[in-house]
Amino acid sequence: MNKLLIIFLVFNFINADEISQSLVKNNDENSFITEYEYGKMLWKNPRGVSCVKCHAKDAKGKFISKFTHVTRKNTYNCFVKSNDITDISREDFIRKLDPSVKKKRIKFEKHQVCEKLIYGNTMPKYFLTKNEMNSIYYYITHIKDNDE
Numbered sequence: 788m789n790k791l792l793i794i795f796l797v798f799n800f801i802n803a804d805e806i807s808q809s810l811v812k813n814n815d816e817n818s819f820i821t822e823y824e825y826g827k828m829l830w831k832n833p834r835g836v837s838c839v840k841c842h843a844k845d846a847k848g849k850f851i852s853k854f855t856h857v858t859r860k861n862t863y864n865c866f867v868k869s870n871d872i873t874d875i876s877r878e879d880f881i882r883k884l885d886p887s888v889k890k891k892r893i894k895f896e897k898h899q900v901c902e903k904l905i906y907g908n909t910m911p912k913y914f915l916t917k918n919e920m921n922s923i924y925y926y927i928t929h930i931k932d933n934d935e
């Protein structure tokens with residue numbers, strides 16, 4: 788990649804963060820858009836596949852798809868689903884979303900063949916700014932029952 792392009796990309800990245808920060812300065816009525824609304828917008832449209840598609844609007848999880856995995860000895864019917872993430876810790880949330888944060892290594896038991904195949908291989912990578920991740924986190928941990 789040439790240098791100019793890299794500079795341009797980095798500049799854009801920084802700028803996007805500044806702009807979004809200025810939009811979400813505070814949560815009072817005077818602000819242009821609340822963190823809740825901003826997070827909701829990103830949850831639905833995060834510059835990539837919508838989180839809603841796999842996590843449901845309310846972030847409580849849903850069935851995504853199924854597949855069959857055949858080994859020499861066994862056949863596994865695997866169900867891809869997402870879990871409720873409305874009470875996830877900020878740390879776990881950021882670890883999942885931020886490509887620069889080292890992932891935890893999960894030890895799967897021998898029988899957890901489907902889990903091992905699915906984990907980390909279904910959700911696309913996103914390139915969200917810190918501020919955007921925090922807003923999505925704010926939204927999913929505060930979703931109102933009557934939200935549309």
Ligand code: HEC
Pocket residue numbers: 830833836837838839840841842851867868869870872875879880883884905906907908909910911913923
């Ligand atoms: C194509 C489907 C898909 C999309 C789109 C998707 N996810 Fe996921 N996500 C999954 C699946 C499946 C899991 C569980 C397996 C795993 O952790 O890899 C998961 C796990 C997670 C977890 C980790 C939960 C935990 O217990 O640690 C978080 C947080 C999360 N998703 C947030 C998001 C956010 C925010 C978006 C949008 C920016 C998003 N996901 C988009 C499928 C998806």
